[in-house]
Amino acid sequence: MKLRKVFLALGLGICVMMAGCSSASTSSSATGSNTVEAKEIQAIKDRGVLKVGVKVDVPKYGYKNPQTGQIEGFEIDLSKAVAKKILGDESKVEFQGVTAKTRGPLLDNGEIDMVAATFTITDERKKSYNFSDPYMKDGIGLLVKKSLGASSLKDLDGKTIGVAQSATTKKALEEEASKQGITLKFSELGGYPEIKAALDSGRVDCFAVDAAILNGYVDDSTVILNDRYNPQEYGIASKKDNTELAKVINEVVSEMKTSGEIDKLIKKWEIK
Known part of the structure; x- marks a missing residue:
């Protein structure tokens, strides 16, 4: 009887140890997955700047002011809000002028992190890029x-x-x-x-x-x-596999829509 109790105790101990290992393994796996996703954001933080493709020839949206030499507009302000969310400072953003022809390739090769450039959301484009919730329709x-x-x-x-x-x-x-x-x-x-x-x-x-x-x-x-x-609706685009960045971008757009900040920017830039 004593021997049987010993075996039962040993068996129970092994089961507990196996369950503990399984739990630790699962936890480690989940942490590893989160780490992979976090790398997208961490890379931007390590660089210290968010790289954004914008229009420089669209007054009110993305336009290089010939008097100041600065790029300004609705989508510029929107991009600054994303930079503030990630880096805590809206000035930590680097703008690169894009056209309808160049914005996709620049995003594909990693020269920019996201595109905010009157980029219309289509089913075909969603096969190649992540898009935020729409912030404008035209x-x-x-x-x-x-x-x-x-x-x-x-x-x-x-x-x-x-x-x-x-x-x-x-x-x-x-x-x-x-x-x-x-x-x-x-x-x-x-x-x-x-x-x-x-x-x-x-x-x-x-x-x-x-x-x-x-x-x-x-x-x-x-x-x-x-x-x-x-x-069609405009959205901010990011690379298809940059899921964590897409999540943060969408949070910014969603928060700005809910708070009325998007409407304020529309009024600020007198967009019809």
């Missing part, structure tokens, strides 16, 4: 010379539309033109100032991009038509 607008006398897309049948390279604008207008039974020609150019210059010189008949962007380029000789197409 549709494609059409900027034309008043002298053209156009009042709708239908009046642009056979005309040449200036669009940014790699933007979703061309595809959206091609689909709309097909619905309306009209034909459009396209000239894909590198940046918005270049498209506006092409419109001014008569090389294109229309400058097409999100209407909020066009508001920064309208002048006394041009007009934005009432038409709006393919409304």
